[in-house]
Amino acid sequence: MTTSEMDAGSGARPADDKLDRTVLRIAGVVVLGAIMAVLDTTVVNVALQQLTIEFETSFATIQWVATGYMLALASVIPLTGWAANRFGSKRLYMAAIVLFLIGSMVAGMAWNVESLIAFRVIQGLGGGMLMPASMTILTKAAGPQRVGRVMAVLGVPMLLGPIAGPILGGWLVDSVSWRWIFYINVPIGLIALWTAWRVLPSEERQPTGRFDFAGLLMLSPGLALLIYGVSDIPAAGGISSTSVWLPMLAGIVLIAGFVVRALNAENPLIDLRLFRNRTFSVAAVTMTLFAVAFFGAMLLLPTYFLLVRGETALQAGLLLAPQGLGAMVVMPIAGRLADRIGAGKVVLPGLVLIVGGLAVFSQVGADTPYWALLSSLFVLGMGMGSSMMPIMSAALSTLTKDNVAEASSSLNIIQQTAGAIGAAVMSVILAGLLATKFGVPTAQGQLAATAAVRDPRTHDVAVTLAADSFASTFVWSLILVALCFIPALFLPRKRPAMPEDEQTAPPMLAH
Template sequence: MTETSKTPESSKSTGSSKSTESTHITDSSTAPPPLDAAVLKIAGVIVIGAIMSILDVTVVSVALPTFAYEFQTSYANVAWTMTGYTLALATVIPLTGWAADRFGTKRLYVLALVLFVLGSVLCSFAWDVTSLIVFRVLQGFGGGMLMPLGMTILTRAAGPERIGRLMAVLGVPMLLGPIAGPILGGWLIDAASWHWIFLINVPIGVLALAAALIILPKDNAEPSQSFDFVGMLLLSPGLALFLFGVSSIPETQTVMATRVLLPAVVGLILVVAFVFHALRTEHPLIDLRLFQNRSLTVAVVAMSLFAVAFFGAGLLFPSYFLQVRGETTLAAGLLLAPQGLGAMVSMPIAGQLADRIGPGKIVITGMVLISGGMFVFTQLGSTTSYGLLLGALFVMGLGLGASMMPIMTAALQTLNDASVARGSTLMNIVQQAAGSIGTAVMSVVLTNQLQSRELASAAIAAQQSPEVAASLPPGAGETGLAQAADAFGNTFMVALVLIVITLIPAFMLPRKKFEASTDSGVGKRAIVVH
């Protein structure tokens, strides 16, 4: 066995001690230890909470037209029930890493579940759109802590050498949300009322709360670290203002609007100020010194590009089926199922392979699969075969299962226990911010593409209104739908280019097996690369 040293990792523990990382290279092919029952029980608790929070996002997305009708307001106003939730996530996620160290992950996870369930109940009693937005923000405060806390708890329970498979487990709710959300939301609204899309969270939340109290390990909080109030005052409102401005782009149709520029620029200034502050503070809200870890830095770049492309494009898939093909909400949700099914097939396999051969090779394969599926959607027509489209969605699902969670694995695998909470928090901030940017960018590109085609918008409107359809001249509807499909295809081309660019950082991700062990020295950790 040959041995090479690696620069000490700059991740800081909650005290004043530092972690040292060394690398050993060996030819052994020993498989990582299997996941034991205790770890799987913890994973089950985390998955229940994650399913609840992620499912809620996709369920609410199909209810926006219902909210507009019930509260007699515009679609732009009810869209803030989604945006407000996202802004709450952006505000609370930076606090999660410090709070997990200060109060313990179990206590904080229980608090997050309580806030989410309480917010859900209040949302079901909303009397107007303003009250609904306020209660959604409260819900977002709880939901924003669930995913980073879940990743932290799982990583600490399983250890870095098994994190690939645990990330695959945590990826299940990310797949079930887009599949089941539109279907469940459409069914609840049709069969009962919009109130039930929130009330459904109560029994799930109670189950998650009971399981968390019984199963999650006892906290080992270290209250010695001081809280970075200056960092909080810079980063949390900075992220919220920046995302508010970006989220306003589709509504204003221009980046030059005051509503977009003012909050986005102020938010960006606050975030930049936080960067300078964090690099000169002993215990910053988000430890930017983690970027000295090459694997995490490359993973952050890969996740940023991937989230902008994939989550932005994810908004367009149901829109194409609804607007161009004239499908119902329930049918559109069912048509998207192959993507989730593909991911469910590949994600467990990718998780095991990431532990055995390193995440880099898996992510490259995933990006190639997504690129192939996305290319089909760049060639969209108004009558493109559903068989071809469903096959492309399945292939993209295979790629998704081999991409997102292995990227997370690459980021967290080389961090020590003291840095895991901060690392998972950082990755969740990146994912949320990039996803919001991607949604706004793709919305603007699609809107501009549709506006540049004379009959596209009219043909889409005709799909929803017989009166509009009757007013169009003969053949205009078919021509307009063809133009609309072309607009969607050009927008998917933007997503495809970004996915291809993501291959660059993907090639830099670790392509060797990582196996962590603890040396006898205090705070030292070895990583064995096979």
């Protein structure tokens, strides 16, 4: 019997087949939801100053509009793996959209800062379920042999969110109203909800054990406390503050307790036995280091344009566009190559490109030519497009269909937590360097730099000192990316094998 006959008999998909119309339609639906969730992590940032004035509050308080969303996002992710198996990925995805839409509508109607923070938490609960549910749906639809290509599709909004968010948010705040940064989600969400009902394949509910409420009560608050403590480092001026180390310690203790329980429980919230899979573990470690470096750099780039080069929020967002363009050019190619030759052979060159892009910023000054900055951003985007989603696809490619939901949840927890830590670490490094150069306490570093830059008498000296601080901080980001090479060397360098339970025909459309 020939290989083709065996494939035909088993219903297996050829290793080099293209994404068929069914998978592309499913990908288009889930990307709509992913765009909403990813954009809302960045679109609010440029509106914080306007919201501070609108509600007559402090910047420390208004920051919770962003932090509350992030905490809710991380807290709900552990629930999604069990919920996807118990109720089906389609039902979970649609429920997440509904919850996100409710949060968006009431956030746009907020009457004070407390109500806005509360409604952003509702948004975060829905947004936290959208991305892992999207990953689960796409992976099940395409199978392991094509997971790189569908992850590339899903990765576009993940990489473009930090680029498009500030641009969209700046335009809406300047030209319409801050309320429309939330209302804009309503038409997108309604379209996503209708197309999900029409297009996504229905699934039979998988048998699940009793829900691990004890695990949820340890992991979700543990993640929330850890991220809260880390996110408070810049405002507190260091890790020695009680508002930083106490919640971080409590979060670590709760997460450690969850790990002990998960290793012994019959039906844990997240099956840690997934980490016995060598490829999954290596990809998880690579993703951790990558997220720390990636989100840290994302925080630094717009701040450099705002503080050192004196750009507006909208202009800073537009200047970051080459990064998104670089990712768009490379990502589809990287996804296809990851399926054909293995993620390891794609991720390593991608990391080289990121190192090259960051190397320019590690030497940045107050008058570095814009052509050099924009060219470096394009190279940086190409590197990100070649790295992030192939790492994800490597983690999922060797798992069975039954493990995909829990694995997607685990990877999203890792990405969100590591990203928050990376952003905080880079903030602390930058604030410390600025404080040293301007002779103020760490907590006042950025404020002092901003005041000095705006003062015509000290402007020239201040921008030089600030640029030096950014360059030194980018060196640390460069070091973190370089560390990614160590686990990335162990990523698979050949076409992923097809698990036994994938020897079935692609799912049929149903609604």
